[in-house]
Amino acid sequence: MFLYCGIACRRKFFWCYRPLSTYVTKTRYLFELKEDDDACKKAQQTGVFYLFHGLAPLLQTSAHQYLAPRHSLLELERLLGKFGQDAQRIEDSVLIGCSEQQEAWFALDLGLDSSFSISASLHKPEMETELKGSFIELRKALFQLNARDASMLSTAQALLRWHDAHQFCSRSGQPTKKNVAGSKRVCPSNNIIYYPQMAPVVITLVSDGTRCLLARQSSFPKGMYSALAGFCDIGESVEETIRREVAEEVGLEVESLQYYASQHWPFPSGSLMIACHATVKPGQTEIQVNLRELETAAWFSHDEVATALKRKGSYTQQQNGTFPFWLPPKLAISHQLIKEWVEKQTCSSLPA
Numbered sequence: 001m002f003l004y005c006g007i008a009c010r011r012k013f014f015w016c017y018r019p020l021s022t023y024v025t026k027t028r029y030l031f032e033l034k035e036d037d038d039a040c041k042k043a044q045q046t047g048v049f050y051l052f053h054g055l056a057p058l059l060q061t062s063a064h065q066y067l068a069p070r071h072s073l074l075e076l077e078r079l080l081g082k083f084g085q086d087a088q089r090i091e092d093s094v095l096i097g098c099s100e101q102q103e104a105w106f107a108l109d110l111g112l113d114s115s116f117s118i119s120a121s122l123h124k125p126e127m128e129t130e131l132k133g134s135f136i137e138l139r140k141a142l143f144q145l146n147a148r149d150a151s152m153l154s155t156a157q158a159l160l161r162w163h164d165a166h167q168f169c170s171r172s173g174q175p176t177k178k179n180v181a182g183s184k185r186v187c188p189s190n191n192i193i194y195y196p197q198m199a200p201v202v203i204t205l206v207s208d209g210t211r212c213l214l215a216r217q218s219s220f221p222k223g224m225y226s227a228l229a230g231f232c233d234i235g236e237s238v239e240e241t242i243r244r245e246v247a248e249e250v251g252l253e254v255e256s257l258q259y260y261a262s263q264h265w266p267f268p269s270g271s272l273m274i275a276c277h278a279t280v281k282p283g284q285t286e287i288q289v290n291l292r293e294l295e296t297a298a299w300f301s302h303d304e305v306a307t308a309l310k311r312k313g314s315y316t317q318q319q320n321g322t323f324p325f326w327l328p329p330k331l332a333i334s335h336q337l338i339k340e341w342v343e344k345q346t347c348s349s350l351p352a
């Protein structure tokens, strides 16, 4: 793409003569839409909308997958008109991204309370029939979405939830007003700006050199184990959270740790999962499970984990009454973290 920095030429720190890559152009465009309400309103004219109802995304079934349908502004206005709603409701929508061709993507929840509508919640079954889809809880649908839709709908849900929960200023009690993109809310009485928040969570795969430690919470599906996870406490670094969580949950001391990757996670209400590998001190591998946090935890060998990675999620009880040992699905960062550990172990065991 041979665009120059024209879109942001008013900002002198962006000025340059080098052609911008498609990625940089797209990023600068999104930045502009967040900063400039008029530009964002204009982008709605040519943009597309993903619909939600009570934070459940509108989905259509295709083969064994869910697809997230998109609607133009015109289609959305027609739909709202059909259900006796004011088109002003579109002002509740939030910007969630854009294509490389600068088609802006928005999300709108038709089931949450709105200042633009007397009866906020549009009738769900009628709307599903009209839209030829169903509003399905993200928790149920996430693993049957392609990676792009999963990521976009997770972002959209977290942002819509945040706006729904921050309608009022916590200082003045007055209603807050969102900017068009939904990247912030402002209290008109004192100009306090509220920005969307997410909770940092560490997810740690502890190893003793040959085995890795996996755990279960009682709320997990039967048979599923995962790496240790925990919310960062205020004032903590990622390293401190990892050390504390491992000590709290399984009674072990971390000797070293290594950052792996991160992932936005929509549950419980928008978290930033920070995934790391950790090792424990040699000879100090005796697990003491904190039963207030975990149902159980255990060391697993490379072969056990490698076999479980190939197994698809299954709740089917075996004849002996137990459930097969399986791991979180591919989309979850815990799966990728465990997979990387298996691959590293495999490489290190190969003859030189």
Ligand SMILES: NC(=O)C1=CN([C@@H]2O[C@H](COP(=O)(O)OP(=O)(O)OC[C@H]3O[C@@H](n4cnc5c(N)ncnc54)[C@H](OP(=O)(O)O)[C@@H]3O)[C@@H](O)[C@H]2O)C=CC1
Residues within 6 Å of the ligand: 199, 201, 203, 226, 227, 228, 229, 230, 231, 263, 265, 267, 268, 271, 273, 293, 328, 332, 333, 334, 335
């Ligand atoms: N993407 C992935 O691969 C994985 C993601 N996860 C996610 O990580 C999250 C954290 O793991 P988990 O082991 O439950 O965490 P913790 O070990 O920190 O325990 C959860 C408890 O911490 C308390 N808590 C502290 N701060 C928060 C906060 N900001 N939001 C909610 N609860 C808080 C709550 O206690 P109380 O209810 O008593 O107040 C909650 O029940 C999970 O919610 C899960 O969605 C977990 C594993 C894999």
Ligand SMILES: [Mg+2]
Residues within 6 Å of the ligand: 228, 229, 230, 249, 293
């Ligand atoms: Mg935990």
